[in-house]
Amino acid sequence: MPKYDPLAGDRPEGERIAKLLARAGVASRREVERMIADGRVSLDGKVLETPATILPDLRGVSVDGKPVGKADQTRLFAFHKPSGLITAERDPKGRPTIYTALRNALPRDAGRVMPIGRLDFNTEGLLLLTNDGELKRQMELPASRVPRTYRARAFGDITQEQLESLMEGIEIDGVRYGRIDANMERRTGRNQWIEMTITEGKNREVRRVLEHFGLEVSRLMRLGYGPFALGDLQRGQVVEIRKADLERFRGSLARPGK
Structure with a gap:
C-alpha cells in the first residue's frame, strides 16, 4: 500500500486518499479522515489505518463496503432554500429536509451533492451545493474569508x-x-x-x-x-453555476492573501 515517508527521498505520485475522496463527493476532507479513523475506508479489501496514504486514483477504494467511483468533475449549484427545511440528509424529529425539495429540482445527472454551510430551519435564501468535498471545506473555512x-x-x-x-x-x-x-x-x-x-x-x-x-x-x-447571488431565483428552484464562473472563483481562493 503506497504511503509517503517524509524521510525518504522518493515521493510517490498521487494525492492523499482523504483529498481524493473529498473531491469525489464522499465527504469533506476532515470528515473523510474521521471515517478512516473509524475503519470505514478500505483499499483492495484491507482497512486503511491512516489518511496519509498516497494514491494515484480511487481504484480499489471502498467506503462502508461500497466501491467508490472516480472523482467527478466539480459542480456547483445555487438553491433557493425555502423556510421550514432542515439543512441535513435526515432529521430525527421527522421534519422535511432540503433533500426533499431537491429531489425534483436538481438535474438528473447531478449525483450526490452536499450543502456548503447551513441555513437554519427558519432561514431562507441562497444555499450552495457541490459534489466536491474539498471545495465545500474551502468555502466554509473562516480563514478563507468568503x-x-x-x-x-x-x-x-x-x-x-x-x-x-x-x-x-x-x-x-x-x-x-x-x-x-x-x-x-x-x-x-x-x-x-x-x-x-x-x-x-x-x-x-x-x-x-x-x-x-x-x-x-x-x-x-x-x-x-462569495460572488454568487440569489438574484431572482425562485423558492425551491436550482440553477447550476457556470463552469467558468466556478473556476474563476476557485482561482481567487487559491491566491495568497485571499
Missing part, C-alpha cells in the same frame, strides 16, 4: 451607529465575532430591514448579533455567498 450577505427583518430599536460599531467585531457570551458590515435598509415604526455581510459564518451568527441588541428577528434571508 463573504456571506444576509437581509434580516427585525423588530425593536437600533441605530445605524450601533450597526456600524460591528465593523470592529463584537463579543457575545464569550464568543468573538469578527468584522460585520451592517446597514439599515429601511424602517417602518419599530420594524426594520437590515443587510449584513459576514465572513466567518459562525453558528447562528446573524441572529445572535441582532438579538444581542434586543431585536426580534422575524425573517432572515441569505442573499449572497
Whole structure:
C-alpha cells in the first residue's frame, strides 16, 4: 500500500486518499479522515489505518463496503432554500429536509451533492451545493474569508451607529465575532430591514448579533455567498453555476492573501 515517508527521498505520485475522496463527493476532507479513523475506508479489501496514504486514483477504494467511483468533475449549484427545511440528509424529529425539495429540482445527472454551510430551519435564501468535498471545506473555512450577505427583518430599536460599531467585531457570551458590515435598509415604526455581510459564518451568527441588541428577528434571508447571488431565483428552484464562473472563483481562493 503506497504511503509517503517524509524521510525518504522518493515521493510517490498521487494525492492523499482523504483529498481524493473529498473531491469525489464522499465527504469533506476532515470528515473523510474521521471515517478512516473509524475503519470505514478500505483499499483492495484491507482497512486503511491512516489518511496519509498516497494514491494515484480511487481504484480499489471502498467506503462502508461500497466501491467508490472516480472523482467527478466539480459542480456547483445555487438553491433557493425555502423556510421550514432542515439543512441535513435526515432529521430525527421527522421534519422535511432540503433533500426533499431537491429531489425534483436538481438535474438528473447531478449525483450526490452536499450543502456548503447551513441555513437554519427558519432561514431562507441562497444555499450552495457541490459534489466536491474539498471545495465545500474551502468555502466554509473562516480563514478563507468568503463573504456571506444576509437581509434580516427585525423588530425593536437600533441605530445605524450601533450597526456600524460591528465593523470592529463584537463579543457575545464569550464568543468573538469578527468584522460585520451592517446597514439599515429601511424602517417602518419599530420594524426594520437590515443587510449584513459576514465572513466567518459562525453558528447562528446573524441572529445572535441582532438579538444581542434586543431585536426580534422575524425573517432572515441569505442573499449572497462569495460572488454568487440569489438574484431572482425562485423558492425551491436550482440553477447550476457556470463552469467558468466556478473556476474563476476557485482561482481567487487559491491566491495568497485571499
